[in-house]
Amino acid sequence: MSRARELLSDPLTNKGTAFTEEERDRFRLHGLLPPHVGTLESQMERRWRALGALPDNFQRYSFLRDLQDSNEILFHALVANNIEALLPIVYTPTVGEGCQRFSEIWRRPRGLFLSYPNRHRIKEMLADPAYDRVRAIVVSDGERILGLGDQGAGGMGIPIGKLALYTACGGFHPGELLPILLDVGTDNARLRNDPLYIGWRHERVRGPDYDAFVDAFVAAVAERWPGALLQWEDFAGANAARLLDRHRDQLLSFNDDIQGTAAVAVGTLLSAMRRTGRPLSAQRILLFGAGAAGTGIGSLLIAAMRAEGLDEAAARATIWAIDRDGLIREGANQVSEAARRFARPAGEADDLAGADLATIVARVAPTVMIGVSGQSGAFTEDAVRAMAAAVDRPIIFPLSNPASHAEARPDMLSAWTEGRAIIGTGSPFPPVKAALTPVTQVNNVYIFPGVALGALAAGARGVSDAMFMASARALAEAADGASALLPPVTALRDVALTVATAVAEQAVADGLATVATDDWRTRIAAMMWTPEYAAAE
Ligand SMILES: O=C([O-])CC(=O)C(=O)O
Numbered sequence: 001m002s003r004a005r006e007l008l009s010d011p012l013t014n015k016g017t018a019f020t021e022e023e024r025d026r027f028r029l030h031g032l033l034p035p036h037v038g039t040l041e042s043q044m045e046r047r048w049r050a051l052g053a054l055p056d057n058f059q060r061y062s063f064l065r066d067l068q069d070s071n072e073i074l075f076h077a078l079v080a081n082n083i084e085a086l087l088p089i090v091y092t093p094t095v096g097e098g099c100q101r102f103s104e105i106w107r108r109p110r111g112l113f114l115s116y117p118n119r120h121r122i123k124e125m126l127a128d129p130a131y132d133r134v135r136a137i138v139v140s141d142g143e144r145i146l147g148l149g150d151q152g153a154g155g156m157g158i159p160i161g162k163l164a165l166y167t168a169c170g171g172f173h174p175g176e177l178l179p180i181l182l183d184v185g186t187d188n189a190r191l192r193n194d195p196l197y198i199g200w201r202h203e204r205v206r207g208p209d210y211d212a213f214v215d216a217f218v219a220a221v222a223e224r225w226p227g228a229l230l231q232w233e234d235f236a237g238a239n240a241a242r243l244l245d246r247h248r249d250q251l252l253s254f255n256d257d258i259q260g261t262a263a264v265a266v267g268t269l270l271s272a273m274r275r276t277g278r279p280l281s282a283q284r285i286l287l288f289g290a291g292a293a294g295t296g297i298g299s300l301l302i303a304a305m306r307a308e309g310l311d312e313a314a315a316r317a318t319i320w321a322i323d324r325d326g327l328i329r330e331g332a333n334q335v336s337e338a339a340r341r342f343a344r345p346a347g348e349a350d351d352l353a354g355a356d357l358a359t360i361v362a363r364v365a366p367t368v369m370i371g372v373s374g375q376s377g378a379f380t381e382d383a384v385r386a387m388a389a390a391v392d393r394p395i396i397f398p399l400s401n402p403a404s405h406a407e408a409r410p411d412m413l414s415a416w417t418e419g420r421a422i423i424g425t426g427s428p429f430p431p432v433k434a435a436l437t438p439v440t441q442v443n444n445v446y447i448f449p450g451v452a453l454g455a456l457a458a459g460a461r462g463v464s465d466a467m468f469m470a471s472a473r474a475l476a477e478a479a480d481g482a483s484a485l486l487p488p489v490t491a492l493r494d495v496a497l498t499v500a501t502a503v504a505e506q507a508v509a510d511g512l513a514t515v516a517t518d519d520w521r522t523r524i525a526a527m528m529w530t531p532e533y534a535a536a537e
């Protein structure tokens, strides 16, 4: 291929009409481009208008994915300059539909699809020199995409969306980032029967074969990119915690749904505590959902309360967890190892066996209720009214994504509590006028770009729980002065820098850093890339 065609077809080098006259001379681009010489600004204006003319957010998502695959710098400049409008499109909630309809809008490959039938070729598939610069990977197996369940290979939309935010918020150059989808089949029969489905048409591989596949993948990543960071994303319940435990000492890695969600939830609660002047340990916390996210939040809450001086038992006593078959009680429920930690002592709540949420709320009188169940509408009017009858400013976080799976809608929560509720949601919702405190978007986007940036800047050998605790505290501090409990999404880049600084400092304190400096903030700020065209070479 001629250099001209290479420049135009690689999304990392293509500038479209913004190639200068000199570049057009030098690389023989004349004729392949119209005579007009544009700028990044004029290109953004053109794309912005085109986006505005589209009928809905899914069409905008599809348009932006095409742009990303043809001119990545322009894509990132557009996102960075319009983060408030475009975050809900390239990311939650529209990215959910992007995954469900991934095969329908498939155009060009992005990232790596490692499919089970190709398991003997993993090393070969990672070897492409285009990936030499990779520093961070987001990987999913597509089994638990947001609250939308098994999306098979379509789950690739999530690693792509998360990594777009590594650039928008964390200042990573897109050439350093690699989305990966482990295609081990899908148990979603609708996909397997769809003639357009782009994934491997097979039921999910499970058990030892699955583990061997993931083991081979992790080993290959550790060998190909020593020191790189791997973010586990949207694995189903049991695998999420298991894979993290199994591999977290083998490579720099964290699970965003467990640890990122926990850190943003705890950070937002700490922000609420800073305002009310009451400690976490004075709360009664109801966790609705005891899967990966719920147990992650519970564990970080206990760590935060222990830092406030409580012992383990006293910290646990502030938490009530509800799973599929009700309030988790010692010896009473079939729950995971991680969830058992939150069981209420035997005999304490026998009368709540089989009780619905409203009954449990009336009895426990929680001050905080957090939903991570994926069950839309689970926070019923009765339950919310019971909560509001017992506490002045109930803190209610329906965190499940996308918006269609949230445990309650903020406008309803506000109505049922006469505007007194302090509300946080996982997905963005329209503002609620009657709410005394503006609704906060409590999404792990406030955490993961900064954690990745800080861990890599410090050359960390691992991501410790203390580093996540540090990220939560830094986030709470960054929220001082904001009207909602967290800074606005327009401040996400600054938030990532603040979080990264705290994470790197904690890596040093934990003895995990291999890099030293006395000014992490300056050092990290200097690493952050802004989308701009570079001279063609
Ligand atoms: O992607 C998001 O918006 C948050 C998240 O990790 C999830 O819901 O799985």
Ligand SMILES: [Mg+2]
Pocket: 146, 233, 234, 256, 257
């Ligand atoms: Mg996720």
